[in-house]
Amino acid sequence: MTNLILYNTLTRKKEQFKPLNPPFVGLYVCGPTVYGDAHLGHARPAITFDLLFRYLQYLNYKVRYVRNITDVGHLENDADSGEDKIVKKAKLEQLEPMEIVQRYTDRYHHHMEQLNVLKPSIEPRASGHIIEQQQFVQRILDRGYAYEINGSVYFDVEKYHKQYHYGRLSGRVLEDLHTQTRALEGQEEKRNPYDFALWKKADANHLMHWPSPWSEGFPGWHLECSTMSTKYLGTPFDIHGGGMDLLFPHHECEIAQSTAADGHEAVKLWMHNNMITINGQKMGKSLGNFITLDELFTGNHRLLQQAYNPMTVRFFILQAHYRSTVDFSNEALQSAEKGLARLMKAWDILPGLTPGEPGEFDVTSWKQRCFEALDDDLNTPVMIARLFEAVRAINLAGEGKASFSASALTELVSLFDLFAGQLLGLQKPEKERSQNDRTTELIEMVLQLRLEAKRKNDYATADRLRDELTRLGVTVKDKKDGYDWEWDS
Amino acid sequence: MTNLILYNTLTRKKEQFKPLNPPFVGLYVCGPTVYGDAHLGHARPAITFDLLFRYLQYLNYKVRYVRNITDVGHLENDADSGEDKIVKKAKLEQLEPMEIVQRYTDRYHHHMEQLNVLKPSIEPRASGHIIEQQQFVQRILDRGYAYEINGSVYFDVEKYHKQYHYGRLSGRVLEDLHTQTRALEGQEEKRNPYDFALWKKADANHLMHWPSPWSEGFPGWHLECSTMSTKYLGTPFDIHGGGMDLLFPHHECEIAQSTAADGHEAVKLWMHNNMITINGQKMGKSLGNFITLDELFTGNHRLLQQAYNPMTVRFFILQAHYRSTVDFSNEALQSAEKGLARLMKAWDILPGLTPGEPGEFDVTSWKQRCFEALDDDLNTPVMIARLFEAVRAINLAGEGKASFSASALTELVSLFDLFAGQLLGLQKPEKERSQNDRTTELIEMVLQLRLEAKRKNDYATADRLRDELTRLGVTVKDKKDGYDWEWDS
Numbered sequence: 001m002t003n004l005i006l007y008n009t010l011t012r013k014k015e016q017f018k019p020l021n022p023p024f025v026g027l028y029v030c031g032p033t034v035y036g037d038a039h040l041g042h043a044r045p046a047i048t049f050d051l052l053f054r055y056l057q058y059l060n061y062k063v064r065y066v067r068n069i070t071d072v073g074h075l076e077n078d079a080d081s082g083e084d085k086i087v088k089k090a091k092l093e094q095l096e097p098m099e100i101v102q103r104y105t106d107r108y109h110h111h112m113e114q115l116n117v118l119k120p121s122i123e124p125r126a127s128g129h130i131i132e133q134q135q136f137v138q139r140i141l142d143r144g145y146a147y148e149i150n151g152s153v154y155f156d157v158e159k160y161h162k163q164y165h166y167g168r169l170s171g172r173v174l175e176d177l178h179t180q181t182r183a184l185e186g187q188e189e190k191r192n193p194y195d196f197a198l199w200k201k202a203d204a205n206h207l208m209h210w211p212s213p214w215s216e217g218f219p220g221w222h223l224e225c226s227t228m229s230t231k232y233l234g235t236p237f238d239i240h241g242g243g244m245d246l247l248f249p250h251h252e253c254e255i256a257q258s259t260a261a262d263g264h265e266a267v268k269l270w271m272h273n274n275m276i277t278i279n280g281q282k283m284g285k286s287l288g289n290f291i292t293l294d295e296l297f298t299g300n301h302r303l304l305q306q307a308y309n310p311m312t313v314r315f316f317i318l319q320a321h322y323r324s325t326v327d328f329s330n331e332a333l334q335s336a337e338k339g340l341a342r343l344m345k346a347w348d349i350l351p352g353l354t355p356g357e358p359g360e361f362d363v364t365s366w367k368q369r370c371f372e373a374l375d376d377d378l379n380t381p382v383m384i385a386r387l388f389e390a391v392r393a394i395n396l397a398g399e400g401k402a403s404f405s406a407s408a409l410t411e412l413v414s415l416f417d418l419f420a421g422q423l424l425g426l427q428k429p430e431k432e433r434s435q436n437d438r439t440t441e442l443i444e445m446v447l448q449l450r451l452e453a454k455r456k457n458d459y460a461t462a463d464r465l466r467d468e469l470t471r472l473g474v475t476v477k478d479k480k481d482g483y484d485w486e487w488d489s
Numbered sequence: 490m491t492n493l494i495l496y497n498t499l500t501r502k503k504e505q506f507k508p509l510n511p512p513f514v515g516l517y518v519c520g521p522t523v524y525g526d527a528h529l530g531h532a533r534p535a536i537t538f539d540l541l542f543r544y545l546q547y548l549n550y551k552v553r554y555v556r557n558i559t560d561v562g563h564l565e566n567d568a569d570s571g572e573d574k575i576v577k578k579a580k581l582e583q584l585e586p587m588e589i590v591q592r593y594t595d596r597y598h599h600h601m602e603q604l605n606v607l608k609p610s611i612e613p614r615a616s617g618h619i620i621e622q623q624q625f626v627q628r629i630l631d632r633g634y635a636y637e638i639n640g641s642v643y644f645d646v647e648k649y650h651k652q653y654h655y656g657r658l659s660g661r662v663l664e665d666l667h668t669q670t671r672a673l674e675g676q677e678e679k680r681n682p683y684d685f686a687l688w689k690k691a692d693a694n695h696l697m698h699w700p701s702p703w704s705e706g707f708p709g710w711h712l713e714c715s716t717m718s719t720k721y722l723g724t725p726f727d728i729h730g731g732g733m734d735l736l737f738p739h740h741e742c743e744i745a746q747s748t749a750a751d752g753h754e755a756v757k758l759w760m761h762n763n764m765i766t767i768n769g770q771k772m773g774k775s776l777g778n779f780i781t782l783d784e785l786f787t788g789n790h791r792l793l794q795q796a797y798n799p800m801t802v803r804f805f806i807l808q809a810h811y812r813s814t815v816d817f818s819n820e821a822l823q824s825a826e827k828g829l830a831r832l833m834k835a836w837d838i839l840p841g842l843t844p845g846e847p848g849e850f851d852v853t854s855w856k857q858r859c860f861e862a863l864d865d866d867l868n869t870p871v872m873i874a875r876l877f878e879a880v881r882a883i884n885l886a887g888e889g890k891a892s893f894s895a896s897a898l899t900e901l902v903s904l905f906d907l908f909a910g911q912l913l914g915l916q917k918p919e920k921e922r923s924q925n926d927r928t929t930e931l932i933e934m935v936l937q938l939r940l941e942a943k944r945k946n947d948y949a950t951a952d953r954l955r956d957e958l959t960r961l962g963v964t965v966k967d968k969k970d971g972y973d974w975e976w977d978s
Contacts, residue, residue, distance in 0.1 A: 024581035024582060026580075062581075090510040090723055091515075092553055093513060098721060101611075102609070102611050103610075119591070121588050121592075122588055122591050124587065128614060128616055211620065233581060234579055234580025234581060237580075438961060442931040442935070445935070446935065449938075465938075472927060
């Protein structure tokens, strides 16, 4: 038994974490829909549950972490594309959804790798589990909580609610939903507006569809997570995670589906990370503040003053508790960048410190307080504050104003690697980066010499130095009070 | 129309490449079975068809490249594992094939990236296309070329051969096969030993199985490629590639399946890369000479004298024509390593050469001869020999013994990037390396200034420069006729 306490959205309480079947832990997290680039909203759950995955493994649990890929999209042939449909005879000329799926899945993987997010144990695709989803629909039909109409199958929320409790996770009240839910076009056949599709008959334009007992069609969106989580983790399983935007209706519907199919809920602990805002506003395509990870890492967005390193983004997200909102702004990211640089620098000099007299910094109690922060519902802001306590002590030791005993130093080195590296998943700057810094320092040094030569009216040396730098690909621009320089592009 | 000529295994002739539906080209290549690490035998088709994919794209074709993942494996519960089966009640405690699939798929992707193999347009998984495979079986049953027995469905080779020609690709003669084919255990129900399974009923230990009209079971191995190639490329499509080991029975069976289902063949051009031997022997687990890519890149195998860079392996494979066998040995790899280093060095100095008088090297005719080599069934050994003609000319120019005109130099720079980089897919040594070179040049420059200061008896400047370098981590050692320097460790 460990001391890990996690907040359960279902009970609205922090609970001692007890695996159903120790030492095994089943963890399911809703992954991306791969019809576009991953954005800030994807980074947060990925990093939040990456931390949980890392910590559970550190605690010696055997974790099976399943994160799905939603690839059963709703791409349609565009009737307005202006192309002559009759010419579109060959398969190769047609839009192929799987080509789009592949492209954005590959890009998602690349961005997750940049954020140092570990790969899940299984990454199942919705399109790879059509049969299993059909079997799930059939079980719900057999137990009487769904109805078929015109080739589509809908979940009967009202009937379900008579027996169970629809709204248990989200706190929504069914009576209110009745008046609030809009009837969507093409869904007039539903008995109630809040009923949701388990299987949809495909219309003529729909590109992805499969045969089924009810129609040539495709599964409803909520169904894949109920199906794939229980296929790979059994039922019930330990933890289901995702962003708070998925709490309703997605996760509420997942609970209803599993309960209707099996008579009991599938998930013991629900965890939700809070949302991200941009300069205080909700992120949305219509607001022009929709920032993809690629844009963030390259700085290529009108709202961004610079490119942000993936580690800065990771650190920034971990600086907030996962159940708090996080507001992205250039100021906040730049401040995280500076903080991370301080942390990295201390981490870097730590192994080279000379042991001395035991100092005031108590490694043993510090270690305990770090674990207490993690155990307290993954309290990363407190955890990071603890790391900065160590940073201060390390810096003092670096300046010769304090010291650690040899044994404390050895322990601190390995604990810093554990907390900052293995658990928070921060990566030390790459070699190239530090190489870059050295090169920059060398150039600055030569330019400083040149400035001094100019002040002494030694223009021969000044010109010589500029020419040498030009030869090495550095363009020097003189300014009134100094210089600017840049690498030739 | 391009000048590309490719050898068609089906017609046993080199043929002018004519896409069925220009500018589109459909290319399907058999990918790995992901129950173990990729080995040398996986590297060769990946690199061969990567070159084809790159060249077709360079020729302005719109290529849809499909390379599958075989994940419907035949993992069984191990009855001899000594564990108490009754304890194995929880899903999480059980072996989950998809966890193994995920692990080796991720590793395969990593190794392909190391070899600079481009990602295919679509990478479909067999497990994601069970419904489509069942539909394919049904079409063959409907046309009378398969029979169901005990819940399994087998392809009726004899009946097919009466109407069509089984053996057309491989040249095998059906009458010979009858006597040569062993009857495998559990397959006694087949009418003829050479009949092959389209659908197999799963026995109790089989871990992956799906419902079907015939039984709870799984598709036969040959079926997935017929199904997924035509699903994404249509039928007929342009090119089907794979290793020669797959020619029989896999590709022969693919032809039979498609022809039986649709009345015509699905593939216009079949391409096969030849095999790899290790020190003259066939590679095999029982021979102890089975080398995975991971072992090759780390040197961690008793047959390997050193680690080999993925680019060395790529270059080594491209040095042979894809239809020749390739023998791996330390000597051959080390020789490829040296050759590649020479090529890389010339590539590196090329852009820095000073233009001069037009020399003997005729860039225009060289360019044409490079393309002729590629167009001649991807003749990479000739292509690489051409590159070394340029290397010799570049090295002479580097030594001041020859020169290129400014326009020839500009063209040669971009052609070298095209041939060595974009088409052969060789990667220049990483940026860090060139960053390293820049740093080294800067240090050398500062030390040169210091030497000059010393010669002018300006010891203040000389000491100042040495102190600045020391501050940056460079230790300078004075020698009688100059200096040595090194980074502080």
